[in-house]
Amino acid sequence: MQIKTRLKTVSWIAAIMAILVISLYAWTSEQLKQAAAQRNLSEEMATTHNNRMVLRDEYMLNHNERPKEQWLQQTENLKKLVERAQAAVVLPEQKLILQQIPLYLDKTKVLFTRLVVNQDDMVAGRISVAQSQEMERLVYSQLIIDAHSLLTKLLKLQRISDREYAIRQSQSNVLILASVLLLVCFTIFSSMLLARSIAKPLKRLRDGIEVISTGNLDHQVGTESKDEIGQLSRAFDGMIANLKQITVSRDNLEAEITERKRAEEALRDAELIFRTIFDKASDGILLAENESRTFYMANNKICEMLGYTQKEIIKIGLSEIHLEKDLPYVIEQFERIRRNEISVVSDIPFMRKDGRIFYADINSSLINLGGKDYLLGVFRDITERKRAKEVLRESEEKFSDVVESIPVAIYLSVGIEQKCEYLNPMFTKLFGYTLDMVPTVDKWWPLAYPDENYRRQISEEWTAKVKRAIETQSPIEPMEVVVTCKDGSKKNILWRYITMGNKNYACGLDLTKRKQAEEEIKKLNAELEQRVIDRTVQLEASNKELASFAYSVSHDLRAPLRGIDGWSLALLEDYGEKLDDQAHKYLHRVRTETQQMGRLIDDMLKLSRVTRAELQLMPIDLTAMARSIAARLQEEMQHRRIEFIIQPALRANGDTQLIDIALFNLFDNAVKFTGTRSHARIEFGESEVEGEKTFFIQDDGVGFDMAYAPNLFGAFQRLHKSSEFPGTGVGLATVQRIIHRHGGRIWANAQVDQGATFYFTLKETT
Amino acid sequence: MKTKTILLVEDNPSDIDLTKRALKKAHIANELVVAEDGQEALDYLFGTGQYAGRDAAPLLAVILLDLKLPKVDGLEVLRRIRADEQTKRLPVVILTSSQEEQDIAMGYDFGANNYIRKPVDFCQFVEAIENLGLYWLVLNELPPKVRL
Numbered sequence: 047m048q049i050k051t052r053l054k055t056v057s058w059i060a061a062i063m064a065i066l067v068i069s070l071y072a073w074t075s076e077q078l079k080q081a082a083a084q085r086n087l088s089e090e091m092a093t094t095h096n097n098r099m100v101l102r103d104e105y106m107l108n109h110n111e112r113p114k115e116q117w118l119q120q121t122e123n124l125k126k127l128v129e130r131a132q133a134a135v136v137l138p139e140q141k142l143i144l145q146q147i148p149l150y151l152d153k154t155k156v157l158f159t160r161l162v163v164n165q166d167d168m169v170a171g172r173i174s175v176a177q178s179q180e181m182e183r184l185v186y187s188q189l190i191i192d193a194h195s196l197l198t199k200l201l202k203l204q205r206i207s208d209r210e211y212a213i214r215q216s217q218s219n220v221l222i223l224a225s226v227l228l229l230v231c232f233t234i235f236s237s238m239l240l241a242r243s244i245a246k247p248l249k250r251l252r253d254g255i256e257v258i259s260t261g262n263l264d265h266q267v268g269t270e271s272k273d274e275i276g277q278l279s280r281a282f283d284g285m286i287a288n289l290k291q292i293t294v295s296r297d298n299l300e301a302e303i304t305e306r307k308r309a310e311e312a313l314r315d316a317e318l319i320f321r322t323i324f325d326k327a328s329d330g331i332l333l334a335e336n337e338s339r340t341f342y343m344a345n346n347k348i349c350e351m352l353g354y355t356q357k358e359i360i361k362i363g364l365s366e367i368h369l370e371k372d373l374p375y376v377i378e379q380f381e382r383i384r385r386n387e388i389s390v391v392s393d394i395p396f397m398r399k400d401g402r403i404f405y406a407d408i409n410s411s412l413i414n415l416g417g418k419d420y421l422l423g424v425f426r427d428i429t430e431r432k433r434a435k436e437v438l439r440e441s442e443e444k445f446s447d448v449v450e451s452i453p454v455a456i457y458l459s460v461g462i463e464q465k466c467e468y469l470n471p472m473f474t475k476l477f478g479y480t481l482d483m484v485p486t487v488d489k490w491w492p493l494a495y496p497d498e499n500y501r502r503q504i505s506e507e508w509t510a511k512v513k514r515a516i517e518t519q520s521p522i523e524p525m526e527v528v529v530t531c532k533d534g535s536k537k538n539i540l541w542r543y544i545t546m547g548n549k550n551y552a553c554g555l556d557l558t559k560r561k562q563a564e565e566e567i568k569k570l571n572a573e574l575e576q577r578v579i580d581r582t583v584q585l586e587a588s589n590k591e592l593a594s595f596a597y598s599v600s601h602d603l604r605a606p607l608r609g610i611d612g613w614s615l616a617l618l619e620d621y622g623e624k625l626d627d628q629a630h631k632y633l634h635r636v637r638t639e640t641q642q643m644g645r646l647i648d649d650m651l652k653l654s655r656v657t658r659a660e661l662q663l664m665p666i667d668l669t670a671m672a673r674s675i676a677a678r679l680q681e682e683m684q685h686r687r688i689e690f691i692i693q694p695a696l697r698a699n700g701d702t703q704l705i706d707i708a709l710f711n712l713f714d715n716a717v718k719f720t721g722t723r724s725h726a727r728i729e730f731g732e733s734e735v736e737g738e739k740t741f742f743i744q745d746d747g748v749g750f751d752m753a754y755a756p757n758l759f760g761a762f763q764r765l766h767k768s769s770e771f772p773g774t775g776v777g778l779a780t781v782q783r784i785i786h787r788h789g790g791r792i793w794a795n796a797q798v799d800q801g802a803t804f805y806f807t808l809k810e811t812t
Numbered sequence: 813m814k815t816k817t818i819l820l821v822e823d824n825p826s827d828i829d830l831t832k833r834a835l836k837k838a839h840i841a842n843e844l845v846v847a848e849d850g851q852e853a854l855d856y857l858f859g860t861g862q863y864a865g866r867d868a869a870p871l872l873a874v875i876l877l878d879l880k881l882p883k884v885d886g887l888e889v890l891r892r893i894r895a896d897e898q899t900k901r902l903p904v905v906i907l908t909s910s911q912e913e914q915d916i917a918m919g920y921d922f923g924a925n926n927y928i929r930k931p932v933d934f935c936q937f938v939e940a941i942e943n944l945g946l947y948w949l950v951l952n953e954l955p956p957k958v959r960l
Contacts, residue, residue: 601880604909604932609826612934616833637933644932655913 049244049273056236063232067225074218080134081211087131088204091147094124095200099193102158106186109165121155131203137210143203150196157189247275254279263290330425332359336384336412339364342420351406351427353399369397380421383410393428404429455539455554459487464550466490476539476556478532494529526557589658596654603647611640642774649776652707656783661701668696668741671706672730675713683717687724693731696741698808700788705808708784711777712743712804718771719802720747735805744803749796758794781806816873817843821853821889822907823882830934831876831907831941838942842873850884853877854892857899872902874944877924879908879915887915887922894923905944 098120105113125148132144161182168178254267263286267279324331330348334341340363349356352367368376372395379391391408398404409424449456455473459466464487474480477494484490495501504527515522524542531537538557543550614636622630669692676690698705713728720726729744750758750765757763759782764775781804785792789809796802818835822828828846835844847853855861856870875893879886886906893899905926906919919927928940 601909604930605824605827607932608830608909608930608934608937609824611932612826612830612833612937615934641933 047273049240049275052240052243056240059236060229060233063225063229067222067229070225071218071222074214074221078211078214078218081207081214084131084134084140085204085207085211087127087134088200088207091124091127091131092197092200092204094120094127095193095197098124098154099197102189102193106161106182114162117158118155121151121158125151137206140203140206143199143206147196147199147203150192150199154189154192154196157185157192160185161189243273244275247271247273247279251275251279251282255282258286263293327424330406330423330427332423332425334364334421334423336419336421348425351398351404351425352396353402358399367396369395369403380410383421384412386412393432396425405432453556455556457484457487457490457552457554459550459552461548464488467549473554476531476537476554477529483532493532495527496530500528529554592654593658596651599647599651604644607640607644607647611637611644614640646774646776649774649780653776653780653783656704656707656780656787659701659704661704661787663699663701666698666700666702666705668698668705668709668730669694671702671709672696672713675706675710676728678710679713679717686717686721686726688717688720688726688728691727691729691731693729696730696732698741700808701784704784704787708781708806711781715777715804716743716745716747716802718747718773719749719766720745721771722748735807738807740805740807742803742805744801746801749798749800749802751798752796755794755796759792816871817845818873819845819847819853819856819870819875820907821847821850821875821881821886822878823848823880824878827878827930830937834934834938834941835945837938838945840941840945845870849882850886850889852883853881853889854884857893858896874903874905876905876907876944879906879919887918890919890922890924 098117101113101117101120104110105117128144128147128151132141135141135144164173164178164181164185167173168175173181251267254265257265258267265286266283267286270276324345327345327347330351331343331345332341332348333343341360344354344356344359346356349359352359354362364376364380365373376391376394379388379394382388383391389409389411391410393405394408395403395405405428406425407428409426411422413420413422449470452470453472454470455476456468456470457466457473458468466481466485466487469479469481469484479490479493484493491501491505495504504525508525511523511525522543524540526538526540529537529539538561539554540557542553542555544553545551614633618625618630618633625633672692673690676692680688680690713730716728717726720728723746727746730741731744732739732741734740748766754765758765759778760775763779764773766773782792785806785808790807792804792806794802794804818840820828820831822831828848832844835842845856847856851861853875855863859866877886877889881889886908890904890906893902893904900923903925904923905928906924907928907930908915909930916927926944928944931937931940
């Protein structure tokens with residue numbers, strides 16, 4: 047519906063409603079007027095009746111003619127009023143009252159008339175005064191009663207009229223109010239409806255325009271409604287569509303211009319890019335004319351590969367870069383490329399300008415440039431790859447040889463299912479199983495470890511090792527097991543497990559022989575130990591024997607010597623005079639020999655004690671010890687001039703008593719063999735010999751011939767005559783034993799008459 | 813006054829005579845009693861065996877004790893001397909050929925007062941005896957209240 051129509055309709059309805067309200071108002075006014083008329087009539091009747099009663103009473107007082115006349119007049123008036131009222135009223139109770147009123151009127155008229163008659167009679171003397179008065183009193187009272195009844199009726203009528211008027215009035219008010227309200231409501235409602243029906247599409251229209259104003263020309267306001275706004279929006283859409291057409295064509299033009307510019311730039315860039323790519327490409331690129339097979343274009347790489355410059359290369363052709371014998375093959379390959387049969391030619395030998403040969407793969411295609419066919423070849427130098435391949439193949443071969451011939455059983459399994467992929471010959475040789483017998487690790491276990499308890503045990507051990515390896519991020523520790531072979535024999539195997547990717551190499555080293563050897567060694571060791579124990583027991587026994595022998599020697603052997611010496615002396619003392627000089631000389635000789643033998647025995651005992659004594663190692667201040675020994679010797683040799691040079695702070699670990707004996711012997715020796723020197727010089731110090739801490743005692747005495755050096759440390763071995771240098775030949779033997787017992791070495795360096803140096807080491811023990 | 817006796821416990825007759833000679837040469841004139849084995853020495857000391865019923869206990873200056881003895885060896889004799897209340901304070905000098913450290917140590921352990929090694933050279937022996945006489949017979953006072 048059009049907005050105009052809608053507005054008209056609403057106005058019409060409003061007008062009709064206004065007319066209705068006015069009519070209603072008129073009707074209710076009429077009703078109210080009637081009610082008012084009735085109410086006035088009732089009032090008038092009541093007033094008239096009241097007047098009548100006043101006139102009646104006035105007449106009764108004066109008995110004048112005027113009240114009488116007026117009363118009658120009033121009665122007539124009332125009668126007329128009642129008639130009027132009877133015609134007007136509608137309510138049944140009013141009608142009932144109005145029907146009763148004329149009866150009362152007639153009755154009062156009759157009674158009043160009688161009073162008048164009575165008065166007249168009295169005046170006229172037709173009746174006595176008394177009679178008249180009596181009569182008057184009777185009639186008058188009746189008249190009062192009736193008049194009063196009538197008044198009551200009239201008042202009731204008036205009350206009803208009043209009530210009726212009030213009802214009418216309130217009804218009228220309510221009606222008017224309601225209709226006005228209705229009218230107002232309708233007006234508001236309809237205007238709202240109307241406003242909405244206009245505002246809503248207007249808003250849509252506005253929103254649409256806003257969208258379009260942002261530049262979206264594709265937006266359609268397009269309301270379906272047929273009203274003016276609908277028409278407006280459609281007209282608007284049409285306008286936008288036109289506008290869009292115009293805009294699009296302008297945009298297209300601009301875009302075309304931009305595109306063309308961009309294309310030009312892109313072309314320039316592309317040219318640069320392709321040129322750069324072409325020149326910098328790590329593969330060689332060569333463009334050859336299809337017909338002439340001469341080169342048309344070449345990049346830097348191919349020039350480098352072939353050893354030509356760019357200028358040179360475009361002057362040559364296929365025949366220059368291939369050996370003659372390869373040419374037919376190469377040409378055939380190119381023919382195939384031309385026929386689109388292949389696109390890659392592999393492993394083609396090329397000849398460089400300098401004659402060297404290299405190999406390349408060519409990825410080739412036929413292209414058309416400016417209506418001319420070209421062969422485009424991309425060359426990849428595969429010389430390195432070929433070499434690497436060769437190396438790899440060789441290494442694989444080597445590896446394969448190693449795996450095939452290594453004396454280690456190798457079981458290669460793959461993936462989670464641990465399917466066996468390879469067994470080396472050693473595996474089969476060692477265990478007797480072939481690949482088809484143990485296709486998976488699961489099949490291997492029960493065969494290799496048939497005893498269920500053992501299998502479980504090593505399985506647990508294995509799991510623990512794997513867990514540990516994962517925790518510590520280290521390889522799985524090797525595991526030693528006993529494998530049962532196919533022939534039932536048992537072998538000690540050390541399994542090492544190596545994982546590479548999804549491949550697991552179990553490498554088994556046969557330890558059976560080693561185990562056996564170990565057992566053998568263990569057995570031998572045990573035997574040896576037993577033998578050592580036995581020997582030790584024997585040695586201890588012989589040590590004991592030696593001790594008791596030494597004891598006997600010291601005690602029993604010396605006693606007779608003492609006797610010989612003592613009694614020889616006694617003989618000399620007691621019978622000296624009776625013996626001649628010769629006899630004296632002999633007896634002295636007997637004593638000398640005896641005493642020498644006594645010393646020999648003592649030295650021998652000392653030597654044996656050195657051998658037997660238990661070592662008690664402790665740190666020794668050698669300097670202090672040497673100084674003390676030197677002092678002792680100096681004391682003994684007061685007649686000699688000996689210079690002792692002792693290096694300070696010499697320290698060693700050893701048995702104090704034994705080292706003291708050794709040092710004393712060496713010093714004593716030095717003192718002894720410098721005896722012929724008027725001024726002897728003896729030096730004790732430390733030096734390094736062959737990286738070892740070595741002590742030395744050097745003298746400037748008579749020395750000795752190194753030829754006899756091997757006998758130097760033997761017991762009872764002497765290098766000098768007793769007459770020259772007395773001694774028993776046990777001293778150095780004792781020294782050597784002591785040094786040896788300390789784990790050290792002793793040796794000497796000397797020259798005849800040039801002095802001697804004794805060196806010794808002591809094992810550095812703590 | 814009677815000089816105190818020296819008890820020599822020694823089994824070798826040559827050594828006995830040499831000791832006697834050495835004492836003489838050292839001018840030690842004390843009476844010398846010789847016991848030729850350990851048992852005899854003990855008998856002498858404690859009035860047992862052949863010395864049973866001896867009326868007076870010997871008055872000893874020093875005991876010269878060899879270690880290697882028949883029957884009862886020297887160390888045992890020493891032990892018994894030291895174990896007895898009567899003799900435990902007697903001066904005992906071990907006189908022996910043995911130079912074994914063990915013997916020397918044990919000798920002192922058992923309570924020997926001195927240890928003299930009999931040298932082969934008789935002159936040295938005489939010297940040692942002289943020193944001994946000087947020390948034990950002249951210088952050294954006997955322990956009090958010991959009267960054997």
